Amino acid sequence: MxxxxxxxxxxxxxxxxxxxxxxxxxxxxxxxxxxxxxxxxxxxxxxxxxxxxxxxxxxxxxxxxxxxxxxxxxxxxxxxxxxxxxxxxxxxxxxxxxxxxxxxxxxxxxxxxxxxxxxxxxxxxxxxxxxxxxxxxxxxxxxxxxxxxxxxxxxxxxxxxxQPPAPPATVAQPADAPQQPVTAPAAPTAPKTAATASGGGGWSSPYLLVVTAVLAVGATLLVQRVVQARVQPGQTETGSREGAAEEAADAISIGRE
Missing domain, CATH: 2.60.40.10 (Immunoglobulins)
Structure with missing residues (x-):
């Protein structure tokens, strides 16, 4: 799933x-x-x-x-x-x-x-x-x-x-009109994305969700592997804890002797 x-x-x-x-x-x-x-x-x-x-x-x-x-x-x-x-x-x-x-x-x-x-x-x-x-x-x-x-x-x-293509618009000026200096239009400021504004290093929110899902699934699989490695075959997790407690008690009694 x-x-x-x-x-x-x-x-x-x-x-x-x-x-x-x-x-x-x-x-x-x-x-x-x-x-x-x-x-x-x-x-x-x-x-x-x-x-x-x-x-x-x-x-x-x-x-x-x-x-x-x-x-x-x-x-x-x-x-x-x-x-x-x-x-x-x-x-x-x-x-x-x-x-x-x-x-x-x-x-x-x-x-x-x-x-x-x-x-x-x-x-x-x-x-x-x-x-x-x-x-x-x-x-x-x-x-x-x-x-x-x-x-x-x-x-x-x-x-x-x-819808034939429209010709480019031109504005006619009088012959005696003074020449206006040509200036380059100011470049529009690109809006900041939510990820950039928050210091996300360029990650967009959908990709962040994908990465989060991958990490969550990986963490779940890792926890399952750790639990399986600690439980011996034929034992339950409760049984393994009881066996460890008995071994600890035997060690203490031997030390006292």
Missing amino acids: ALGAMAMMFALTLPAHAQTRAGGWATTELDPLPDKLVPGKAYTIGYWVLQHGTHPFDVAGNELGSTGLRLTGADGKTLDFLGTALSEPAHYAVTIKVPAGEWRVQGVQGIFMPYDIGTMNIPGGLTLAPPQFVIGVGTEVVDYWGSIKPPGFPWDGTVTSS
């Missing part, structure tokens, strides 16, 4: 990225490729990393992390190509240069697990793998992209609203 309680407490204290890996998923969709890919030539490929297959990453308080393409050859050789974010949400570009051969292509998706895209033959083209996740027909989706959209949008779903 104690070990089960510890496991539940530990599951509740997993970092946010671990919970995201366990309960979230994403897909990588490629923009159209050239008809034929040849070895040793550089190609720039656009791709989209879509959480749940339909929208940009939106886990509050977290960052998606690095994305790109991973190619694995039949001999186990791996080629990783790091992508660069484009102006559209969830849209990236990567430049690849691949030797001849057959390569398994995966999308590297930051905190999400890699996504199997298909098999690339050089020279040749890309054969897509079956979808790992099925998006139901009639799913309600939001258009985040404006004129440039991911392939297949709206994925047999119903568009409920449009």
Whole structure:
């Protein structure tokens, strides 16, 4: 029972990225490729990393992390190509240069697990793998992209609203207005956690509960071992105490004699 309680407490204290890996998923969709890919030539490929297959990453308080393409050859050789974010949400570009051969292509998706895209033959083209996740027909989706959209949008779903990315706000100033000095904004003060304020050395309260539970179980097991070691086989604890008292009395009488 104690070990089960510890496991539940530990599951509740997993970092946010671990919970995201366990309960979230994403897909990588490629923009159209050239008809034929040849070895040793550089190609720039656009791709989209879509959480749940339909929208940009939106886990509050977290960052998606690095994305790109991973190619694995039949001999186990791996080629990783790091992508660069484009102006559209969830849209990236990567430049690849691949030797001849057959390569398994995966999308590297930051905190999400890699996504199997298909098999690339050089020279040749890309054969897509079956979808790992099925998006139901009639799913309600939001258009985040404006004129440039991911392939297949709206994925047999119903568009409920449009949210194109807003351009950055700029303030026009008169030509004769004096230039204002540019100052860096003050860095916000990070709030202290309860553990830090109390001198806990960075331990958060959930982890402290886990450590306390581990120590409690360890202490209980240690006490049981000590008690078992003091009680001889076939004796009760009371019997061992009585035997010790009799031995002490015999020693005293022998001393008197």
